[in-house]
Amino acid sequence: MRPAPPQPRCWFFLSYAHSQPLPGREETDTDGNVRTFFRHLSAEVARLTGAGEGTQVGFFADLAEAGSNWKAVQSEMLAVADVFVALYSPNYFNKSWPMREREAFLQRLSTVLPAQEQRLRHVVPVLWVPLPPWNDIPEHGTALALGRGVPEYEENGLRALCMLRVYQPAYRRILQRLAQHIVDVARTSPVGPSAPLQIDEVRPERRPVRPAGDTEKPFLISVLCPTLEHLPEGRSPTPYGATRQRWRPFGAMRELPVADYAANTAERRGLPTRIIDATQDGAAELFDTCPTLLLLDPWTLAAPGGAEILALVAKHLHPWVTCLVVADRQDPEHAGRGAELSTQATARLGRIGARRVITVLDVDELANRMPAIVESTRKEYLSTGMVFPPKGPHETRPTLRGRRQGPGTSGKEE
Template sequence: MTQPRYYFYLSYGHSVRLRADDRPDTDHWAGQLFTELSGEVAKLVGADRRTPVGYYDDLVQPLADWKTALADVLSSTDVFVALYSPGYFNKSWPLRERASFISRYADPAMAEGFLLPVLWVPWSPWEHEAERGAALRLGAGIPEYAEEGLQAMSRLSLYRRQYRTVVRRLAYQIVTLAADAPRPAPLAVAIDEVSAEPTAASEIVLTVAVLAPARSELPPGRTAGSYGTTARAWTPYRDLQHFPLAEYVANVAERLGQPTRIVDRPDDLAALGQGAALVLIDPWAAATPDGLERLSGLAGRIPDWATVLLVADRSDPEYAARGATLHATVADTLVTAGVARSRITLLRDADRLAERMPSIIDQACTAYRKTAPVFLPKGADSTLPRITGEPA
């Protein structure tokens, strides 16, 4: 089946749905804009109402190859529409969408020519000044756009006329730029292969580390359905939108405004000591040939403030048969290597994990703030001033 061509892709600082019936408010208004913008573009190009002219990530089906599907869409899109907001810049996912689209062009300046920024939610004018200036151009002559942002305008009937003007203006710019888009379209780099670090007011980054077998190294008797080519592909609960657990945790954290990175290789474990830390362990890792050795090595890299989660599925027949014993083995190995037992939590239920994850992330960040060492700036005077009562 031939990949359809899209006039535009709508990118925003979305909140990933944790359940199929979860519909965060911010996503609702982005979805409404997408529908109205698609209608305006379709009218301008004379497209049939049933013909999709745009795309955004809510249309990606929760399949195992959803990242590949998104790369295919970005490769077939003429114009990238970015709904800029504070959340856009402190979440890695929308930044990687943008980086993937820009990667299509050898000259970044050419890529910028097909990127349409929108002021979705205003932010402090001294942050991301270039992006802010570019986004403000869309609303020239409409003061409400600069003051409120397009999301607020979409929600308030008071600004409905101005909102419609901006949407029509955006649609016209999409169609104009799409007419000059290169044919054939350059291919986008896969989301997993681009790097885009989130920026936020907080300097704390949550590192999510994963210790789980890859499909090629599963122990005898373990079904391969929950595993992929790397440790970060581990998916113990199939009903969480088919998200790998590490991606799920990272998206919950980013939904809470917490910049996050995922590591699953021994060489990257030093990142655990550079901020808040959450370690996800599959008990079946202990059954691999070098599992206990890897556990001991991991334990030596886990900082005192880190939270350790042993994650299993109580409904998995293989857990009842052997997984519970492996859980005890993992916990004992970590404790022997110096990890306090009080820092180790076992989660065996998807509903329980979804319920507790926001508080677990918050506690992990709080533990870092309370426990992590404080480093003085380079060149700082280490001598603290004293009040002596003597005149200056």
């Protein structure tokens, strides 16, 4: 039997601010300038390596074929790429997927390259869009170093250089410099292929590029559902995972947890997001200061300690907290007990103070309504949450005459 031909080498993996495709949806949030830059960088790397015409020398998410297992393709390419090129922009750090890509690549390197300095050579940050002056991204300096001697790069970012004809000489200099770095690192410090990580299980630390005290809070996705360890009696374990964040209520959407789906929808609207387990210490208190979508599995009421779990959020169901009761009418266990629990959950939420309660019973309804749910939740927070904060101590605002006194004080200045 003739051996299979060797696979082309993946010299670089291009990471940028994008979201995971929504199941069953053809929409994409890929910036067309990223495609153009990827094509130019691939051509330059191919020239330096002598790769044949048409040979794929790099990868980015838009190359995954429609209908393919997108996450598996991403994981496989991260496991064989030599260099990770990250297009830094404010949204890069506010979207969960590029941060997962980066963390998965770093975890792979940690198993084959013992020295941190050696590992960091394989991660090349590029200033795609200028970051705000208050950013605290340690690699910002490395991204700027790529453009040393090219002031147009630091001032405008590589995206503008790629777009505008007037900047083409500067763009070509950065492009050639980056391609040469990729080839040099891959040749002098080869890492070889590794076993793919499950990228959807990677949970990196989020580093939103925002100043302390910025008025835009993260859009919270909070989950209340059973876990494999605490299942209701007689309930199938299929929709559940080791953590609440892994809950997959719909058989037609098993590959994407409903919390990730909601976060993906919010991210596509430019909102920084955060997924939390509502039962963790202090988690419900975040509802007080953030627009919040609470995802509730009705089977929570039948789980051990279900009533106590729901009570954890009772004091934090502000007008800007949307409670979404999620069930699957196609689930064989929904008919009968599941439907009864859905009715009970809606009624219980109303009794404990929830003002915004919505029920969805199939995946198409979830997909059609989720964008509007995200938008209305955020708008409610902007109109009421920021104007009328929850009761309790608050920082007094400075005035020209001193500090304004809080409610209930004499109003006299000391």
